Amino acid sequence: MSRFDQEEMDDPNFWLVSGDIPSRTVSPGSGSSLDHAKPRRRPIPRKGHTKSRKGCYSCKKRKIKCQEGVPECYHCAKAGLVCVYPVTEKTLALAVPRPGLQSTPTTFTMQDLRYFHHFLVGAYPHLPVKGDDIWKNRVAQISHSYDFLMHSMLALAASHLSLFGDEDRGSAALSHRVAAINSLNASLSQPCQDGAESDARFATIMALTFQSRYIPDGMKDFLTMIRGCTVVAQTAMLPFEESSFGSFTHEGHVSTIASLIQMDIVVSLDGDGWKNAIDSLRDLRPLVQTPFEQQYLAALENALQLAKTAPIDAYTTFTMLYVSPADISHEEFLRFLEPQNTTGQLLLAHFFALEILLGPILWFELQHRNEMLSVLRQISFHWVEKMCVGLPESHQSFARWPLEYSIMWRRSLVSNKSSFIEVVDS
Structure with a gap:
């Protein structure tokens, strides 16, 4: 079970993409019982404000008093945040079951x-x-x-x-x-x-x-x-x-992959790349500070060591790194992804470079979708190279292996025009 704060898990919006995508305010539907909220008591002098128990998720997360306005509160409107209120027993009682089809279907071209x-x-x-x-x-x-x-x-x-x-x-x-x-x-x-x-x-x-x-x-x-x-x-x-996706737990997924992986695929791993990756990961040890960074690096090293002798265990260990950020707080997750976090950038650069190196094991999940392999590799090249060149000069030496390995693979695909798709920033 992931270690999200309960309030953070109750907020369905905290994980949604921000980035370059314009935000749009989502508010409770009109006619909600929140439209007729009871008058709030006046605060007791020198006691601070009364606690808002029906406030929106954003105000709770920011630890400020929600004005409980509808369709959006004052603080969310001012900050341009999504304003969503908890669903109360009263609003649940008033909820009308939705039909299977939309009453006002969207027009598609x-x-x-x-x-x-x-x-x-x-x-x-x-x-x-x-x-x-x-x-x-x-x-x-x-x-x-x-x-x-x-x-x-x-x-x-x-x-x-x-x-x-x-x-x-x-x-x-x-x-x-x-x-x-x-x-x-x-x-x-x-x-x-x-x-x-x-x-x-x-x-x-x-x-x-x-x-x-x-x-x-x-x-x-x-x-x-x-x-x-x-x-x-x-x-x-x-x-x-x-659900229809009920078998898609990590355990179920690994079990399916284990039935497909054959031991003889390990011979196709890049021997020189494997040794250089081991050395490069070892060089990162003095840089990792937080418990999550230490666990992340240890998992990378473990997956790489297992790749030679136990490909199924290597697959299990490596793929857990895709979901491991779900086990840390939202704030720690954001810090891990910050471009200014050089340790985080180096760990991620090594992760996506290892995704290329361990391809003979990892890409087994593609089965008959081989046309996707070239695209996924080239996106990985792009991400690795962009992170590495963005590092300060003091950390460039730690990025030498993932950068050089990515460039080597990308050039080999360029020479094969039929399988190369140019990737550029949007």
């Missing part, structure tokens, strides 16, 4: 239909392994009922087409991404109604996570969205094991 078709034939996430039917049947069947799900599918398909096609569809991809996030954000302010909505919420955050993996400057969003998957699974849906 013919181009959107192309994106939808492309999602089904080749752009849907490759996880869960052997989970194609989940995306092509279950998710597709319920997508018309949930705006956030449909927009996330179209966003992922547009980003996928931008990489594999002749046209830049970044504008459409971003537009659908913003719409998906805003619509999902609104949905998360209400309790989950049924299994279909559970599946829709998790499928949406999964699609947005995979879209982040296709964005050249999307590393922070990618890691944030992975964290979001944990939050949604734990706090915003019915019991996860009862």
